[in-house]
Amino acid sequence: MPDGSLLYLDGVTVDFDGFRALDELSLVIDPGELRCIIGPNGAGKTTMMDVITGKTRPTHGDVVFGDDTDLTRLDEARIANLGIGRKFQRPTVFENLTVERNLMLALKTRREIWRTLWASPSAAQMTRIVEVLATVGLEADRARPAGDLSHGQKQWLEIGMLLVQDTRLLLLDEPVAGMTDHETERTAALIQEIAGERTVVVVEHDMEFVRALGAKTTVLHEGRVLAEGSMETVQANPQVVEVYLGR
Numbered sequence: 001m002p003d004g005s006l007l008y009l010d011g012v013t014v015d016f017d018g019f020r021a022l023d024e025l026s027l028v029i030d031p032g033e034l035r036c037i038i039g040p041n042g043a044g045k046t047t048m049m050d051v052i053t054g055k056t057r058p059t060h061g062d063v064v065f066g067d068d069t070d071l072t073r074l075d076e077a078r079i080a081n082l083g084i085g086r087k088f089q090r091p092t093v094f095e096n097l098t099v100e101r102n103l104m105l106a107l108k109t110r111r112e113i114w115r116t117l118w119a120s121p122s123a124a125q126m127t128r129i130v131e132v133l134a135t136v137g138l139e140a141d142r143a144r145p146a147g148d149l150s151h152g153q154k155q156w157l158e159i160g161m162l163l164v165q166d167t168r169l170l171l172l173d174e175p176v177a178g179m180t181d182h183e184t185e186r187t188a189a190l191i192q193e194i195a196g197e198r199t200v201v202v203v204e205h206d207m208e209f210v211r212a213l214g215a216k217t218t219v220l221h222e223g224r225v226l227a228e229g230s231m232e233t234v235q236a237n238p239q240v241v242e243v244y245l246g247r
Contacts, residue, residue, distance in 0.1 A: 006031040006199050007052070007169060012061030014047050014223075021047040022058065023223035029169075034195035036210045036231075037203045039220035040244045045203045048220070049171050053086050054079040065169070083168035089177050091154035095147030099138050099157055102146050103129045106161035128164055136160040136190060152183030156190065169199045176209050188212045207231075219244065 007029040014022040022044045029035055037045055050056035051063055054076040063071040071079055094102050104121050107128075121129065133139045136156040141149065146157060155175055162170055175191070176184045188209060194200055195215075204210050210217060211231045219227040219240050227237045234240050 008064040010062040013059045015059045032196045034200045034215040036215050036217040043220040044223040085162035085167035086171040089174040091158045093146040100142040103164050132160045132163045152179045172202045
């Protein structure tokens with residue numbers, strides 16, 4: 001594993017009944033890094049996240065997190081407990097509960113402590129919830145049912161639910177899909193604020209949003225890395241233009 005890296009994929013291959021979703025994929029993510037992953041449909045982006053989170057087992061290859069932890073040997077729950085959190089494209093919040101209660105339920109707490117839905121958090125946990133509400137810009141909405149939030153606000157709430165769990169690595173799948181321009185701008189600012197303190201990997205199709213993030217960008221094609229660098233660098237790559245940006 002490269003010195004100082006947080007996540008290391010080396011030669012990761014995933015075969016599905018003859019279809020190779022990942023083909024000797026290698027990737028290195030550093031602590032506190034913000035990384036964007038782009039690529040055409042079928043490039044392997046979702047399968048890559050499935051492998052990292054334990055949903056899919058690679059046919060072969062190494063997936064190492066933190067201090068030499070082999071993720072291929074762990075199930076989804078144990079990987080989540082290591083501090084790896086994933087937000088899917090569609091928000092999955094508890095719409096009948098308040099914003100604050102959603103964050104309470106997401107707290108990284110032993111399940112037996114939450115004997116009822118209305119168990120009270122400790123003072124330290126409440127402080128953490130207030131901090132996260134401020135980070136995601138939902139302080140004024142803490143008592144609102146999550147179902148009353150806009151689409152963008154629900155996405156921010158779900159990011160907040162990962163933050164209260166002290167997640168070390170956040171995997172965000174198309175976080176601005178369906179958002180207004182204003183919500184997209186706020187989401188870019190939120191992700192930039194989170195990165196550094198935590199490691200954030202963004203899988204996205206919106207090229208303007210990726211450009212706004214200003215992060216190192218990895219282009220996947222047919223299950224392997226096609227190009228890597230700044231958005232300007234990958235946009236100028238003839239192969240990237242041919243297989244993705246030029247379409």
